[in-house]
Amino acid sequence: MTRRTRRQAALVVAAAAALFSTACAGQDSDSEPDAADTAEGDGNGGDTGGGDEPVTIEWWHNSNNDPGRSYYEQVAADFEEANPNVTIEINAQEHEDMLTRLDAAFQSGDVPDIYMERGGGELAAHVDAGLTRDLTDDAAETIDKLGGSVAGWQVDDRTYALPFSLGVVGFWYNTALFEEAGITEPPQTLDDWLAAVDALKDADIEPVSVGAGDAWPAAHYWYYTALRQCAQDVLQDAVTSLGFSDPCFVRAGETLQTIVEAEPFNAGFLTTPAQEGPTSASGLLATERVAMELAGHWEPGVMQGLTEDGEGLGENTGWFPFPEVPGQEGDPEAVLGGGDAWALSADAPDQAVDFIEYLLSDEVQQGFAENDMGLPVNPAASDSVTDPALSGLLEVRDNAPYVQLYFDTAFGESVGGAMNDAIVQAFAGNASPQDIVDATQQAADAEQ
Amino acid sequence: MSNATTRSAGGASEAPPADRSTQDRTPRRRSSRRARQEWRKRAEIVFFVTPALALFVVFVIVPVLTAVQMSVYRWRGFGPLEDFVGLDNYVSVLTNDVFTGAVAHTMIIVVGSILLQLPLGLAVALLLNRKMKGQGLLRTIVFVPFVLSEVIAGVIWFQLLQPRYGVVDTALGSVGLDGPAQGWLGDPDIALWTVLIVLTWKYLGLPILLFLAGLQGIPNDLYEAAQLDGATWWQVQRNITIPLLGPTMRTWAFLSMIGSLQLFDMVWILTRGGPANATTTMVTFLVNEGTNRQNYGIAGAASMILFVIALTMAILYQRLVLRRDTKEAGR
Numbered sequence: 220m221t222r223r224t225r226r227q228a229a230l231v232v233a234a235a236a237a238l239f240s241t242a243c244a245g246q247d248s249d250s251e252p253d254a255a256d257t258a259e260g261d262g263n264g265g266d267t268g269g270g271d272e273p274v275t276i277e278w279w280h281n282s283n284n285d286p287g288r289s290y291y292e293q294v295a296a297d298f299e300e301a302n303p304n305v306t307i308e309i310n311a312q313e314h315e316d317m318l319t320r321l322d323a324a325f326q327s328g329d330v331p332d333i334y335m336e337r338g339g340g341e342l343a344a345h346v347d348a349g350l351t352r353d354l355t356d357d358a359a360e361t362i363d364k365l366g367g368s369v370a371g372w373q374v375d376d377r378t379y380a381l382p383f384s385l386g387v388v389g390f391w392y393n394t395a396l397f398e399e400a401g402i403t404e405p406p407q408t409l410d411d412w413l414a415a416v417d418a419l420k421d422a423d424i425e426p427v428s429v430g431a432g433d434a435w436p437a438a439h440y441w442y443y444t445a446l447r448q449c450a451q452d453v454l455q456d457a458v459t460s461l462g463f464s465d466p467c468f469v470r471a472g473e474t475l476q477t478i479v480e481a482e483p484f485n486a487g488f489l490t491t492p493a494q495e496g497p498t499s500a501s502g503l504l505a506t507e508r509v510a511m512e513l514a515g516h517w518e519p520g521v522m523q524g525l526t527e528d529g530e531g532l533g534e535n536t537g538w539f540p541f542p543e544v545p546g547q548e549g550d551p552e553a554v555l556g557g558g559d560a561w562a563l564s565a566d567a568p569d570q571a572v573d574f575i576e577y578l579l580s581d582e583v584q585q586g587f588a589e590n591d592m593g594l595p596v597n598p599a600a601s602d603s604v605t606d607p608a609l610s611g612l613l614e615v616r617d618n619a620p621y622v623q624l625y626f627d628t629a630f631g632e633s634v635g636g637a638m639n640d641a642i643v644q645a646f647a648g649n650a651s652p653q654d655i656v657d658a659t660q661q662a663a664d665a666e667q
Numbered sequence: 668m669s670n671a672t673t674r675s676a677g678g679a680s681e682a683p684p685a686d687r688s689t690q691d692r693t694p695r696r697r698s699s700r701r702a703r704q705e706w707r708k709r710a711e712i713v714f715f716v717t718p719a720l721a722l723f724v725v726f727v728i729v730p731v732l733t734a735v736q737m738s739v740y741r742w743r744g745f746g747p748l749e750d751f752v753g754l755d756n757y758v759s760v761l762t763n764d765v766f767t768g769a770v771a772h773t774m775i776i777v778v779g780s781i782l783l784q785l786p787l788g789l790a791v792a793l794l795l796n797r798k799m800k801g802q803g804l805l806r807t808i809v810f811v812p813f814v815l816s817e818v819i820a821g822v823i824w825f826q827l828l829q830p831r832y833g834v835v836d837t838a839l840g841s842v843g844l845d846g847p848a849q850g851w852l853g854d855p856d857i858a859l860w861t862v863l864i865v866l867t868w869k870y871l872g873l874p875i876l877l878f879l880a881g882l883q884g885i886p887n888d889l890y891e892a893a894q895l896d897g898a899t900w901w902q903v904q905r906n907i908t909i910p911l912l913g914p915t916m917r918t919w920a921f922l923s924m925i926g927s928l929q930l931f932d933m934v935w936i937l938t939r940g941g942p943a944n945a946t947t948t949m950v951t952f953l954v955n956e957g958t959n960r961q962n963y964g965i966a967g968a969a970s971m972i973l974f975v976i977a978l979t980m981a982i983l984y985q986r987l988v989l990r991r992d993t994k995e996a997g998r
Contacts (some may be wrong), residue, residue, distance in 0.1 A: 322744060328745070490858070632960045643944075
């Protein structure tokens with residue numbers, strides 16, 4: 220008896236184990252995108268032009284800490300006061316949580332009225348599935364005001380989201396450690412940069428941290444070497460056609476190889492996470508254990524969160540752009556970047572359009588900048604950025620001939636993931652420059 | 668505790684199933700009553716089983732079938748399933764180096780866990796089975812890692828194993844030794860072995876506990892007889908203890924195998940499948956392709972392959988290894 224039970228239990232365990240692993244990939248395939256959001260029926264579809272019927276708008280954002288959180292509460296309250304029939308339900312979530320919940324929302328078709336889009340291939344997929352509202356005509360004035368910044372959120376010349384923060388990637392460094400190593404000028408060319416790495420090593424300082432465990436921080440190196448090696452039209456063509464046959468992409472990998480072979484990175488960088496905890500890439504920079512890190516505009520904020528005094532590197536924070544590489548065909552001023560934009564679900568009410576236009580107004584973007592919530596896109600708010608490091612960055616961004624959206628975002632998660640994976644392999648010395656191109660091309664071909 | 672476990676784990680005693688015998692006797696007398704009773708019994712079974720079955724169908728069967736369906740489409744997680752690709756997803760999974768690597772890593776962990784934990788677990792169980800001071804305390808301590816949440820243990824080990832600043836490297840440094848340059852988890856050549864060691868630390872408690880329980884089920888007369896014959900301690904272990912622990916060991920190995928096939932949390936926390944895919948398991952591959960890259964078709968195909976591998980291994984093990992044990996039970 221006991222043995223029989225045990226045997227059956229073991230069988231059940233075996234079957235359940237196998238089944239459960241399979242079940243993990245489960246999904247709800249029947250959801251029709253146009254059946255979305257029926258619970259939001261009080262939104263009256265898209266035909267209310269500012270009538271008096273009560274409307275509830277659901278707004279998801281990731282400013283879940285003060286001052287951002289209270290600032291957005293205030294902004295919503297102001298809007299509600301001006302539009303008494305509108306109620307805004309704010310749902311402020313931690314960033315990663317929000318992404319997970321958004322994925323689930325897209326799968327079920329029950330997308331919040333206002334949510335955040337990173338643009339590129341991700342947005343194109345959402346548009347393709349009919350989940351996102353076209354704003355081209357309804358928010359024409361604001362789109363006009365934002366100018367070229369909306370490019371990353373356009374699909375076939377239609378605009379689907381309003382970017383509110385647009386940042387660029389570059390090297391954040393510890394000015395004190397650079398001084399200690401006798402480096403007076405931030406490096407401008409790759410040779411300068413490699414010399415700086417050697418100088419730091421000689422001074423017994425770990426030169427660079429990179430969170431290759433999360434893949435994308437390492438991938439940014441290849442994005443930048445590609446941005447330097449490839450001419451703008453080649454890149455733009457590659458982003459739309461997903462073809463990577465131009466030899467500049469292989470050269471990008473070769474430049475990356477030069478960088479990796481100089482061994483500038485922190486010990487164990489292949490498993491170092493990007494931003495979690497004091498031993499992450501950002502944590503190592505914030506706690507003065509490495510001299511620099513390639514990261515975006517978020518870095519000072521992340522470092523502040525990782526130090527006990529909440530100061531990050533404080534006045535030792537410095538920034539310089541990715542160095543120029545020999546034989547480059549790209550514009551040396553071009554920068555890699557990306558940002559966040561407000562997008563609407565396909566059946567969001569018109570009042571939601573009014574509200575995100577309000578979010579991009581001079582007044583709200585100025586407040587956004589004053590609270591150090593990001594790099595505002597509305598030019599009227601540029602002067603409101605008080606942090607010296609961030610305002611320097613703003614200048615770089617606004618002077619750049621173009622801002623290349625992170626490739627993984629631009630290509631979408633599937634191609635981007637395969638590409639990032641191959642780049643990390645190159646960091647580990649397991650992939651050649653050609654392998655990166657091949658892996659990316661293979662994933663891109665599967666996509667089409 | 669030891670009584671209950673002895674019965675299920677040692678399993679030498681055999682009790683006749685009581686309900687079966689009464690049921691067999693009654694119907695022989697009156698067939699109409701028998702039919703009614705049968706019907707009633709069935710209704711009872713249906714009544715009690717339906718809720719569990721419904722849950723099982725909704726949360727296991729339906730998702731499995733959807734995964735099968737998904738595996739023949741290219742689908743990114745939203746919108747209708749339209750892009751039928753036949754078996755392409757299976758081909759691309761099976762020719763994917765990361766997936767074959769993941770299968771290899773999983774098999775290394777399946778085999779490695781058993782090879783490491785079986786002798787270690789047996790040794791510790793034999794030691795803890797001897798009469799000594801603080802026996803209960805020692806048994807508890809040995810079992811603690813197993814009780815600890817996997818995530819907590821993972822985070823602690825992750826910090827201990829930090830290159831340069833971690834406790835392990837600092838301790839090695841203080842006696843003049845150097846850890847690996849890229850750290851224990853950062854070097855593709857040793858990361859998998861590090862993970863295996865951490866897993867051994869974490870799960871060693873289970874074989875020890877099971878073996879200890881099994882040891883209680885070995886009759887004392889055998890030991891006495893051996894002593895009378897002048898057998899040494901080693902001879903006793905080799906000829907009496909270990910053979911009689913056989914069923915327990917085989918069952919434990921089965922559980923260990925199932926656990927290794929499903930390995931996810933510890934790897935995800937320690938390395939996320941890195942460095943450079945050196946520690947991917949079949950399940951981290953699924954999560955990466957499905958949740959992270961939204962290649963749900965690929966993930967669906969990979970999960971079907973994982974299902975087949977897991978089921979085949981489970982059935983083979985049942986048929987080949989556990990056969991003797993189950994036969995003894997008279998089924």
